[in-house]
Amino acid sequence: MNNIAIKAANLTKKFGDLAAVDHISFDVKKGEIFGFLGPNGAGKTTAIRMLCTLSRPTEGSATVAGHDIVKEDSKVREHIGLVSEKMIMYNLLTAKENLKLFGKLYNIPNDLLDKRIHEVLSLVEMEKWANHQIGTFSTGMKQRINVVRGLLNRPDILFLDEPTLGLDPQSTSEIREIIHRINIENKTTIILTTHVMVEADMLCNRVGIIDHGKIAALDIPINLKRMISKIGTTVVELDISNLTNNMVSLIQSLKCVSSVVMKDNTRIKVQAKGDDAFNDIIDTVRQNNGKIRSIINLEPTLEDVFLHITGHEVREQISNNVKMVGHGPQPRVKTRIR
């Protein structure tokens, strides 16, 4: 039990009739990076919020750093750090003032706090911006401060909710680099949510695929990818110069095809099963006078795993129009009255 950082058992959160998180059970080992992968509204943020003691579970229980998230919530808070998707910072305060406020809330004594602030700012190369107001920063700069703010108290467990959302490619890779370093250098256990498959693949030791509030699959990334190859799934990218919608729907209607994704006007990515899959797809294209420019046989990615596991349901979701899109419960319709 000693190497377990988080243990969740049948953790459930209901908003009215809707179960945002539906009886999930999992363990997170100390020192690992654990990823929650799922589309918007899958229940990732709700799960994180419960583990951070920001939200009370409707059913089930969980321990974080050995403490119950409901009964010993204040003990839990001493061991965790949160980097939320909404940045936890005050725009009118400088970077240093922001860090100082939170340092004080974590009871860090003055001299140590100054040292820590210097440390975390140099980690993200933001020292020269220490005395500038956050409001003047770019999104990438803000997110760097936002991430290191979660490190001030040297948490045993760090929760990162969509840490690269809305960042440009350069900032994204910088933030990923930082997350990796925190995990290696401080031995911090990291729980990460993302809807970017590449990110989960790159960073996480283990990934839980979450959809409709349930964990659909949980394993190390390689095993998840093997799941696909085991059942004989092939993923190909076709570049057809005269691609038509009709062609796409014909391919989609093939028995062997489990999903078709349009990459752009000419390229489609097809997931298919069975030995004859490849031939069937090419035959369909040729029968419709499609001109194939190239065929690439792709390594299965987590994206393919995700589609494989949840693909059909995502479509149901749209047609039923019951489930929500976006994060958390859907906002109520607002009216402004003056």
Place this chain on the structure above:
Amino acid sequence: MGAKKILHHSLWIGWKDLLEFSRSRLRLIMLVLMPLFMMLMVGFIFPSGSSISNTPIALANMDEGTFGDMLVTQLEAINSKTGMMDLSTATDFDDIKTKIQDGKISGGIIISQDFSSSLMSGKQGAITLVTDQSNPQISMIIEGVLTKTIGEMGTQMAVHKLSTTYNIPSDHTLAVIKPYNVQVKGIVPGKPNYFQFVAPGIMAMVVMMSLMTGLPHAISYEKDMGTLDGMLVAPINRFSIILGKVIAQTTRGLVQGLIILALAILIFGVVIYGNILLVIFLLLLCVFSFVGLGILITSFTENEETATMVMMTLMFPMMFLSGVFFPMQEMPWYMQDIAHCLPLTYATTALRGVMVLGAGVSAISTEIMVLIGFGTVMLLIAIPMFKKAMSK
């Protein structure tokens, strides 16, 4: 967790809020402008008895004798000193009527045709005041002022007549004509002044507003922005968060209250007769009595917009019913009963008592008790509600 730590954390949260406030130049300007506008607005829009000046009045002297002209000369002499009327001439009632309808004048004076002859034959001389019924308040003031002025002119004439005709010594004549001498005396020096009346009320109101709007706004804004989560995941008591916000809003409210006090004294000539420390104590008591209500609104509103709506709904009746702008005694009895249920009424009454009438603690003990009672009850309801709301 010790009380010391709770206070320590709350002071840092309060510091953060005030720092944010001080960084916004516009908010700082508004801090001064809001009370200034409020004072100017309520101080000048309500007419007071002695405040008419240059009011256009038409005078129709229809008298065929000389007494009418004498009266006109006297009236003009008085007017040149006081400047309350802008006198013009008219021919008769119909002329005055047309001019009032055209909006050229606010009233008229008609000296009757037989004014001189009546006086000569020992009868009263008739003077008619014509008023504009579309403007009842100005009419009332003109009526009062002119009746008084003309009445005094009559008295002077009578004094003169008595001493010349009946040979009564001039120092006795006044006692014969007006045996009663009425004098008005306040319990503190100076004439009643509308600023004196509204300043205490506005101070109480601003303190109330800063807690009732500032507090829910400060918390629901952070909730919407997501920054509140940062405080909620920190190992601090949730009470520190609300206390920190209360500290910041109280400071802001008190600063604004003191700005009003300074403006009132320096610009509007308000004199404080009571103990200034008692005034500050009362402002703090206002804070205490409204804090619970502020926290309560924060607890059951899920976002900023809802919070603003709830506050507005509660605040407007309080502002207008609590005797801040007009005396409660002028309201119908059922409205007065409602006003007696509002804490702002007691805050305003107490502050007015101390500031204007120089009342001491004993004179306002009822108000103090009500404010403490209201504040305590509200806090007892609000704190558990807040703790529950923060851990949904």
